[in-house]
Amino acid sequence: MSRGHNFSAGPAALPETVLRQAQAELLEWGGSAASVMEVSHRGKEFMAMAAQAEADLRELLAIPANYKVLFLQGGATQQFAQIPMNLARPDQRVDYVVTGDWGEKAVREAGSLAQVHVAANSAGNRHTAIPPRAEWDLDPASAYVHYTPNETIRGVEFFDIPDVGDVPLIADMSSTILSRPIDVSRFGLIYAGAQKNIGPSGIVVVIVREDLLQRCPKSLPKIFSFAEHAAQDSLLNTPNTFGWYLAGLIFKWLKAEGGLAAMELRNRRKAETLYACIDESGFYANPVEKSARSWMNVPFTLPRPELDELFLQESKAAGLLALKGHKLVGGMRASIYNAVTQQSVDALVEFMRDFARRRG
Structure with a gap:
């Protein structure tokens, strides 16, 4: 077998050592005498693995205790809608900073769910630079400020965390999470599709400050509610068990690599x-x-x-x-x-x- 040099934008390259471990464990995982894809997500073996994966991610990112970590499905694109559904009222303003195509998509999805205001937009320079912070039109009464720290299509990245005052800062970190240390406490919510630095596609990690869960409407269907998923330790419904397992292996690999x-x-x-x-x-x-x-x-x-x-x-x-x-x-x-x-x-x-x- 000859593996190539993989520069895919996502689903992206995975560490070869992790793939080989998954290969070795594919038929018989741990002491279960079955594949991790064949065991109950409510069985003690899987739940122990899931808890360890969360603990390792918390250690890697130094996630404060007052944040919940959710392992959900639907990818980051579902979060474009799920975030305003959970964190804003339909009549409430939400601010978006747009520096590329994924930011534009987030704006479009949120448009029917809250009063979207584009506070800054780099479309004028064809998304080749970050709009100066002094030019952002933010409202301290907004429900949140959303931005995309790294735009995969045009290759534009923030190298600092923008100061938005007391308004919760929401970040789509799909393509930059785990690539360096970050100060999680500066954010209200971080979300990241797995298929860049976390694992295979089909799972999304959401890191949300606990006080924001109080905003989740009781009328929201449970499957879309961050609060309901948090209360059930991300086991409200059958999760992507293989994706969660492989993410756990990635977290262990990252720790072993320094x-x-x-x-x-x-x-x-x-x-x-x-x-x-x-x-x-x-x-x-x-x-x-x-x-x-x-x-x-x-x-x-x-x-x-x-x-x-x-x-x-x-x-x-x-x-x-x-x-x-x-x-x-x-x-x-x-x-x-x-x-x-x-x-x-x-x-x-x-x-x-x-x-x-x-x-x-």
Whole structure:
């Protein structure tokens, strides 16, 4: 078997050691004499695993005791609707800071559920920079402020946590969670689809401050209520058992690798390696303002569009996978999440330099 260098934006690369452990345990997990996909989610073995996964995530992120951790289904996209359903009244203002396509989608989904106000929008610069904080039009009476710390499609990232006063800050961290330490106490709610840095697709982690659960309407169907899921330890209904199990393995892998401080050093170095190649080449280009360049998703273009297909063909033949840019922007994109190694980034850079020499 020959595994390639996987730069997929999501579902994304997973650590090979984790995949091999899951492979070894697929038929017989622990002492259950069955697969983790075949045991009851209410059995003591699964519940112990689930509790340990939550404990490991709390340790990695230093999550304060007054926050609930939920392992839900529906992905981050469902949270675009579920957050206003739980945290705002239909007649209440909610502020959104839009720096890319996922922020735009969050606005559209929330539009029929609350009074959405776009407090800042980088569409004017084609989502290549962060709107200056002084220009944000925020209301201290808003139910919350929502933003996307990292936009996967256009590769724009915040490198600080915006100060929004006493209004709860909501963050879609799907593509940046666990890539470095963060101060969870600065947020009212964090949510993240699993398929970037947590595990396989089909599960979403929600970290929510306990006082905000009081906002959840009693009339809301239980399956959509954060408060109901929190009261049932995320076992209100049958969860994605395999996804939860694999996320637990990822958390243990992160701890064994040195935790999030170690991940920060690795991810910074990988990004610096790739951006240096782009900037020094005179061949490739990245459109994002340097202060907002994502560590996780690096889009780049070639000097002539007719080279794109050739680049993709030759890179795939070299074992470099999933480099095609998103259909909305074209070009190329390398996603370099936690499980993507420095060796993979070095292999990509070596190929890019060779391609530029031959095709420049």
